[in-house]
Amino acid sequence: MFKKILIANRGEIAVRIIKACRELEIKSAAIYSDADLTSLHTRMADESFCIGDSAASESYLNKNKIIELAKSIGADAIHPGYGFFSENSSFIESVEKSGIIFIGPSSKSVKMMGSKTAARTLMSKNNVPVVPGTLEAIKNVEDGIKFSEKIGFPVLLKASAGGGGKGMRKVTSKEEFKSAFESTKREALKSFANDEVYIEKFIENPKHIEVQIIADKHGNYRHLFERECSIQRRHQKIIEEAPSSFVDEITRKKITTAAILAAKACGYFNAGTIEFLMDSNKEFYFLEMNTRIQVEHPVTELISGIDLVREQISIAAGNKISFEQKDISINGYALECRIYAEDPENNFLPSTGKILHYKEPNGIGVRVDSGFASDSEISIHYDPMIAKLICWDRDRNKSIQRMKRALNEFQIAGITTNTKFLNYILNTNEFSKGDYDINFIDTLNNSSRLEDNLSQNKNDHETAASILAALIQSKKKSVQKVNTPVKNNNWWEQNYE
Amino acid sequence: MSEFIVRINGSSKQIKILDDNFVEVDNVKLSYSITELNHSKFILKINNKVYQTSLWNKSNGEMSLQINNSNIDLSIRTTLQEKAYQLLSASQGNADQIKIIKSPMPGLVLKILKGVGDNIIKGETVMILEAMKMENEIKANVDGIITEIHVSEGKPVEKYISLFSLK
Numbered sequence: 001m002f003k004k005i006l007i008a009n010r011g012e013i014a015v016r017i018i019k020a021c022r023e024l025e026i027k028s029a030a031i032y033s034d035a036d037l038t039s040l041h042t043r044m045a046d047e048s049f050c051i052g053d054s055a056a057s058e059s060y061l062n063k064n065k066i067i068e069l070a071k072s073i074g075a076d077a078i079h080p081g082y083g084f085f086s087e088n089s090s091f092i093e094s095v096e097k098s099g100i101i102f103i104g105p106s107s108k109s110v111k112m113m114g115s116k117t118a119a120r121t122l123m124s125k126n127n128v129p130v131v132p133g134t135l136e137a138i139k140n141v142e143d144g145i146k147f148s149e150k151i152g153f154p155v156l157l158k159a160s161a162g163g164g165g166k167g168m169r170k171v172t173s174k175e176e177f178k179s180a181f182e183s184t185k186r187e188a189l190k191s192f193a194n195d196e197v198y199i200e201k202f203i204e205n206p207k208h209i210e211v212q213i214i215a216d217k218h219g220n221y222r223h224l225f226e227r228e229c230s231i232q233r234r235h236q237k238i239i240e241e242a243p244s245s246f247v248d249e250i251t252r253k254k255i256t257t258a259a260i261l262a263a264k265a266c267g268y269f270n271a272g273t274i275e276f277l278m279d280s281n282k283e284f285y286f287l288e289m290n291t292r293i294q295v296e297h298p299v300t301e302l303i304s305g306i307d308l309v310r311e312q313i314s315i316a317a318g319n320k321i322s323f324e325q326k327d328i329s330i331n332g333y334a335l336e337c338r339i340y341a342e343d344p345e346n347n348f349l350p351s352t353g354k355i356l357h358y359k360e361p362n363g364i365g366v367r368v369d370s371g372f373a374s375d376s377e378i379s380i381h382y383d384p385m386i387a388k389l390i391c392w393d394r395d396r397n398k399s400i401q402r403m404k405r406a407l408n409e410f411q412i413a414g415i416t417t418n419t420k421f422l423n424y425i426l427n428t429n430e431f432s433k434g435d436y437d438i439n440f441i442d443t444l445n446n447s448s449r450l451e452d453n454l455s456q457n458k459n460d461h462e463t464a465a466s467i468l469a470a471l472i473q474s475k476k477k478s479v480q481k482v483n484t485p486v487k488n489n490n491w492w493e494q495n496y497e
Numbered sequence: 498m499s500e501f502i503v504r505i506n507g508s509s510k511q512i513k514i515l516d517d518n519f520v521e522v523d524n525v526k527l528s529y530s531i532t533e534l535n536h537s538k539f540i541l542k543i544n545n546k547v548y549q550t551s552l553w554n555k556s557n558g559e560m561s562l563q564i565n566n567s568n569i570d571l572s573i574r575t576t577l578q579e580k581a582y583q584l585l586s587a588s589q590g591n592a593d594q595i596k597i598i599k600s601p602m603p604g605l606v607l608k609i610l611k612g613v614g615d616n617i618i619k620g621e622t623v624m625i626l627e628a629m630k631m632e633n634e635i636k637a638n639v640d641g642i643i644t645e646i647h648v649s650e651g652k653p654v655e656k657y658i659s660l661f662s663l664k
């Protein structure tokens with residue numbers, strides 16, 4: 001097993017990896033940018049190294065610095081987390097050449113799956129169904145419009161190197177095409193250092209279903225069932241669940257088989273996810289493969305009992321997968337909500353600043369994966385996701401109830417978060433019936449129901465706020481300070497004797 | 498007895514602190530007690546309900562407060578200040594009012610979509626601001642004609658700085 005792992009990431013996933021390292025008795029080395037000195041991963045790791053300026057390009061995306069650091073501190077493996085370098089084949093290649101183990105797939109597999117256009121070609125050859133569209137990047141606006149008219153608007157513009165919902169735009173007409181094409185290219189270049197864009201037919205009202213797989217270096221493949229991630233905003237997942245309430249046993253059999261075929265097609269090892277779109281007839285189409293650990297991996301961990309990050313590390317070290325397919329089954333139901341630093345009442349604009357008060361929910365079946373704590377600074381430089389709240393219970397309804405309770409217990413002050421918006425979604429009829437597709441949130445935004453619900457419970461809190469403000473302003477002497485030092489250490493004796 | 502007017506999102510409440518145990522909110526009497534945990538955190542009890550609260554920003558009668566899981570921005574004036582303000586704004590009522598569109602967050606100005614002299618309708622996108630790797634549309638919060646643009650493309654902006662002046 002490894003002795004020291006360098007974690008080339010930040011936020012909650014870096015913290016998650018540190019925890020896995022501790023359980024495996026491996027030393028963890030964190031890297032951090034100037035903006036992340038106050039973040040949790042910097043505080044938690046066994047060793048922490050400042051890697052550069054706040055801008056990701058100067059720190060978390062500085063390939064040479066990271067690899068040089070890994071060598072100089074004697075790390076024998078690098079865990080990339082998700083985002084940043086996790087699916088960057090040239091980074092992985094450099095790591096492979098340096099003699100350090102990359103905790104992930106080979107650069108070859110990533111190359112095969114990394115370009116969405118190449119992956120689509122590979123999948124159609126291997127009997128995995130794909131969405132109709134171009135198999136190659138489009139060269140210019142004219143070609144793009146011509147092709148879109150052929151398959152019919154609306155179409156989806158996607159970055160070939162994209163992922164995580166970034167670099168994607170729906171185009172409903174010829175007129176919109178040019179500006180959408182340009183801004184998708186701009187975003188793609190900035191996020192993935194590659195401005196290739198391709199076209200896919202826009203599938204009406206699909207569900208997003210994905211399959212978690214895991215494979216080792218000895219040719220063993222397992223799946224860990226499906227997740228449903230249909231609740232998305234701006235193509236960014238915000239609520240994920242496992243299992244999907246829409247998928248029946250027969251469909252599950254088909255889709256998990258297709259997922260394993262996809263993984264085998266690129267000679268994959270490591271944890272990975274095959275994403276599919278599923279239409280109302282339960283027909284599914286390959287969307288992309290994520291060749292890394294995913295944000296929503298905890299829901300699968302809770303229903304399967306498998307620690308995916310620990311498994312990843314063990315596989316990278318050359319071990320076989322620690323379980324057989326027959327050993328695992330779906331136990332109960334898990335739900336994840338992503339907590340974003342954004343303001344749902346103000347067009348979801350990102351909220352930045354210092355977290356002045358932070359209290360996580362807890363209790364049976366409640367898990368929080370967080371990257372920040374009190375006094376952490378949320379900066380403009382990175383993704384606005386600050387934590388994930390995951391709840392488990394024996395069935396879907398109970399799990400939703402538990403999630404609502406936990407969301408209400410989450411207290412974060414100093415920045416604005418989306419917790420009330422999440423609670424609102426969980427309270428809709430559509431969500432409780434499982435009757436929604438990936439456009440659900442867009443349809444909500446157009447109705448006034450959203451604002452009504454966001455203001456629920458608000459009255460009591462506003463009254464309390466007004467009274468508090470008046471008391472602070474008047475500097476009332478009725479404020480009692482709690483500062484009585486306990487003189488007798490045996491305070492319980494005083495109380496209970 | 499101290500009296501205040503508190504404004505939250507356009508609606509206002511009248512608060513009268515009667516004594517150490519009672520307060521009136523819009524003429525409804527409530528019992529209260531408050532315990533300061535440290536300089537910014539308080540336990541506030543209103544009737545039988547206890548709230549965990551904190552004060553995270555305070556300047557010139559503007560406050561940002563946390564009440565359980567809610568974050569609330571408000572402005573507070575004593576009734577006397579309120580009267581003075583009412584008189585002042587009444588006397589200025591006819592003058593041309595300058596309206597400002599402010600930056601809601603720090604970021605990088607990617608594209609300015611409107612120019613001086615443009616007529617803007619509330620809700621219209623006036624600028625693309627890049628922050629957190631996303632292109633964010635900044636929408637006008639008021640109607641009016643742009644008289645001045647205070648920022649330029651490619652330049653970073655801080656939170657709450659003026660982007661546009663409108664008439």
